[in-house]
Amino acid sequence: MASGKLPSTTAGIATSRRAWRATNRGAPALGRESAFARNLRGLLLIGPPLVVMASLLLYPAGVSIVRTFQETDADGSVSWTLARYHRFFTDPYSVANYLRTVWTTAVTLALLVAVCLPIAIYLHFTRSRLAAVVQALALFPMFVPGIIVAYALIRYIGPNGLMQTLLETIGLTFYKSPYLTPWGPVIGLVWDHMPLTLLILTAGMAKVSQEAIEAARDVGAGYITIFWRIILPLISDSLLVVVALNVISLFGSFVIPYMLGPASPEMMGPYMLRTFAEVREPDFAAAQAVVTFLTCSVFGILYVVMLTKRQDM
């Protein structure tokens, strides 16, 4: 830090001058300001984003949720109904889409943890050039927008794509493209969600000290014991954040499932868009959104609980 270079004498003079000014000129130091003025100023500054959030998040969500329970008759009278939800859960197509979304979310999440956790552990204990390369590679998808990821994957893993060509060049002909199968979105979503998952796990690994590991090793603990007894308990908070954040984000993903996934059954994202924009049934789309909200709410609450545990805000 630049401040570290500040000569202590200057700092000393500075402090005494400040004290002099404060006493002699009555400069309004922070401490003298009334609590009311302080609170008002802070709240005024954070007011605009709060207004945006209330009017763009809470209000629309509230109104839309209420509307999914309402039906307007021909004469303009409004009645309350559960018809849209009944329709959702009795329509085989909606249920199939919902189950496909649950499956994709679960499989993608499992793969994400299976891939990112070992990388995070490796990065924490290694400071080699290879580790830097691994980190750069793992974070790279963060710099590539979803739509380009999807295009790249279509051209690479798609039928007659480069992957197939490469495999056939070395004589392997078994390849069947996952493009437009349920595995297409899984591959794309794992790629897309990897950087943030890894960053959160790496941040969590910062709590694992080298000394603790070495002490455990001295008393004869093996790799598996160290993982279960030391690493896992320390990063459990980060793991929960990863699970909650990814479930919420995967469940409502759109671009990658839309481009890489099968047309039927499809994930909730493309389904909601189709219902809203093509079938033009906004209220049924909102009912589908409420179903995704409810499904994710457990993880949303878990996420908020994890946030409240933090001390550094």
Next chain:
Amino acid sequence: MPIATVFLWAFAEQWYYPALLPTDWGLRYWHTTLARADVLSALRLSLALSVTVTLLSAVICLPAAYAFARMEFVGRRTFMMSFLAINAFPRFGLIVMIATLFLSLRLVGTFWGIVLVQLLNTMLIMIWLPSAAFRGVDRRLEEAARDVGAGPIRTFVRITIPQAAPAIGAAMLLTFVSTFYETEGAWLVGAPKLRTMPMVMLQMITGQIVVQYGAVLSVLLWVPSFIALLFARRVLASNQFAKGFGA
């Protein structure tokens, strides 16, 4: 490898399966892609949207970021948490609900409708990263400046802002790039009247026989944002960024 494939396609005039590399190289498709009217108008719209959203987001969020970092007031923690809690909602479901409301407010199909829906996506980054940066500003330097006679505004402009600038710049860059590529909100609220760049790209990738259109656009639009984001790399790869999501 997948990204390399995109580059190969962008410079291929002919590439038939099962050739390992393009059979004919050239820039012909760059001219034809750029000559398309839908591409140009979408590019203009997307740039206008991204600039508007980024500036608006900065004006609204930066003072709040400063307040969160440097002031003590009632409910500071709760309000800060409520911004982070935006992530606790499935984004697409939220956008569907906003779009449903916008439909009755006649905001669907308007420029400002898209701006509003995209604004929501930017708030977390625009508050969290600058706020962490303001917190990191060395108070001793500020005090020293005040002591040699600088007023509060001068101190803020000359000492506080320069120290927080890299993180603010990174947050704005991130907001700009992510808004440029934002697809869901722009589609639900804008289409079919307003078509942004990602929507034109989607159409060219899924509905076009000419593969090169999608490839050229991907390379053309991604390379500048990639270079821009490289400048923000340190912030993006930092714990501070991860912490914004609750790490």
